[in-house]
Amino acid sequence: MSLSSNKPDMLKQLLHGDYPDARGRYGAFGGRYVPETLVPALDRLESGVRRHLHADDFQAELMAELRDWVGRPTALTPAPTLGRRWGAQVWLKREDLAHTGAHKINNAIGQALLARRLGARRIVAETGAGQHGVASAAACARLGLPCTVYMGAIDIERQAPNVDRMKLLGATVVPVTSGDRTLRAAIDEALRDWVSDPDGTYYLLGSAVGPHPYPYLVRELQSVIGREARTQMLERAGALPDLVAACVGGGSNAIGMFHPFVADAAVQILGVEAGGRGAGLGENSATLSYGRPGVLHGSYSMLLQDAHGQVQETHSVSAGLDYPGIGPEHSLLHDSGRVRYESATDEEVLDALAECCAAEGILPALESAHAFVGARRWAQANPGKRILVCLSGRGDKDMPTLQRLLVPSSPERAT
Ligand SMILES: *Cc1c(COP(=O)(O)O)cnc(C)c1O
Numbered sequence: 001m002s003l004s005s006n007k008p009d010m011l012k013q014l015l016h017g018d019y020p021d022a023r024g025r026y027g028a029f030g031g032r033y034v035p036e037t038l039v040p041a042l043d044r045l046e047s048g049v050r051r052h053l054h055a056d057d058f059q060a061e062l063m064a065e066l067r068d069w070v071g072r073p074t075a076l077t078p079a080p081t082l083g084r085r086w087g088a089q090v091w092l093k094r095e096d097l098a099h100t101g102a103h104k105i106n107n108a109i110g111q112a113l114l115a116r117r118l119g120a121r122r123i124v125a126e127t128g129a130g131q132h133g134v135a136s137a138a139a140c141a142r143l144g145l146p147c148t149v150y151m152g153a154i155d156i157e158r159q160a161p162n163v164d165r166m167k168l169l170g171a172t173v174v175p176v177t178s179g180d181r182t183l184r185a186a187i188d189e190a191l192r193d194w195v196s197d198p199d200g201t202y203y204l205l206g207s208a209v210g211p212h213p214y215p216y217l218v219r220e221l222q223s224v225i226g227r228e229a230r231t232q233m234l235e236r237a238g239a240l241p242d243l244v245a246a247c248v249g250g251g252s253n254a255i256g257m258f259h260p261f262v263a264d265a266a267v268q269i270l271g272v273e274a275g276g277r278g279a280g281l282g283e284n285s286a287t288l289s290y291g292r293p294g295v296l297h298g299s300y301s302m303l304l305q306d307a308h309g310q311v312q313e314t315h316s317v318s319a320g321l322d323y324p325g326i327g328p329e330h331s332l333l334h335d336s337g338r339v340r341y342e343s344a345t346d347e348e349v350l351d352a353l354a355e356c357c358a359a360e361g362i363l364p365a366l367e368s369a370h371a372f373v374g375a376r377r378w379a380q381a382n383p384g385k386r387i388l389v390c391l392s393g394r395g396d397k398d399m400p401t402l403q404r405l406l407v408p409s410s411p412e413r414a415t
Pocket of ligand 1: 102103104131206207208247248249250251252253254320321365367368392393394
């Protein structure tokens with residue numbers, strides 16, 4: 001890669017955790033590629049983050065909500081049957097047990113608390129499959145903040161149950177009929193809303209993407225996953241894991257899991273992207289495997305694009321990984337070689353999901369099952385090791401897809 005001449009510097013910076021830099025850069029990645037109208041709002045957010053995020057009183061308030069409302073710390077579950085099958089010692093970090101069923105709530109409640117501190121009168125959020133919309137709606141209800149969720153018109157049709165969940169939680173869901181009428185257009189619309197009233201409105205972004213300071217803010221809020229898991233591994237396994245694995249869409253559960261382990265040189269780290277139906281254009285969402293550097297939603301990072309720089313259509317069996325970009329910190333971790341990134345195909349993912357169900361009595365989200373594919377592959381190449389997998393969410397939401405693709409239509413069922 002173009003940055004390879006700087007690798008020793010980059011690695012040193014990574015191991016000390018002193019990034020992003022003052023301009024929100026992760027090596028060459030990150031930054032703020034936004035229209036001028038957005039700059040004051042981002043400046044205000046950045047100074048709010050600086051002032052409150054690590055202040056004792058804010059942290060106390062956040063920790064109380066994570067404990068009493070989200071249900072943290074989430075369990076670390078040994079997975080002995082998977083372990084026997086893989087020839088490894090397997091541990092699962094159970095974000096599926098967090099309130100609303102996935103890690104997204106850690107970020108949503110954290111940013112909603114910050115918004116209240118900053119005096120916001122309303123929250124706007126984007127959503128694709130609806131998981132971040134539900135988490136935002138729940139956090140806003142909890143704190144008594146009005147919530148508007150922008151959602152592509154196509155996604156609204158595909159994800160009707162989540163739309164109704166958001167409404168039940170008191171949110172206003174606004175259909176986006178511009179652009180690609182999915183997640184990309186929804187983010188654009190939410191940004192537009194925020195710009196029109198940067199004082200009274202707070203934009204609650206759902207992954208470790210977007211302009212500075214969002215990738216940093218989301219990482220800090222999701223790092224509770226890796227901090228807890230690190231402590232739990234030392235207590236329960238008596239040692240750090242040899243491998244930490246997580247699935248990567250925008251990259252928030254992965255960066256939250258990885259960040260507290262980056263300085264542990266003996267711990268190998270593996271991110272698993274959505275390989276979809278294969279390597280062809282538009283057939284996957286594996287940004288680091290098939291993308292090139294570019295700008296999307298205010299950030300310079302790796303990006304799936306065609307020869308003219310047009311952002312590519314994506315595909316994944318899991319709606320939550322179906323995004324053509326990736327958080328800038330992952331692009332740096334990839335470039336530096338500190339984290340290895342692979343992809344898992346839809347078929348491999350369905351197989352791993354079924355294996356986890358049968359072996360451990362846990363139905364993971366299709367997104368999370370990507371991490372299992374990578375972990376299993378690694379276990380087969382590295383026998384007898386300790387493996388920590390981030391189980392980012394529960395799979396109940398995926399039942400319509402699973403009924404179509406996985407559940408056998410046996411003769412007994414037909415009668
Ligand atoms: C949204 C989602 C993801 C992907 O988002 P990241 O920001 O990459 O973590 C992964 N797993 C689950 C369960 C999700 O809902």
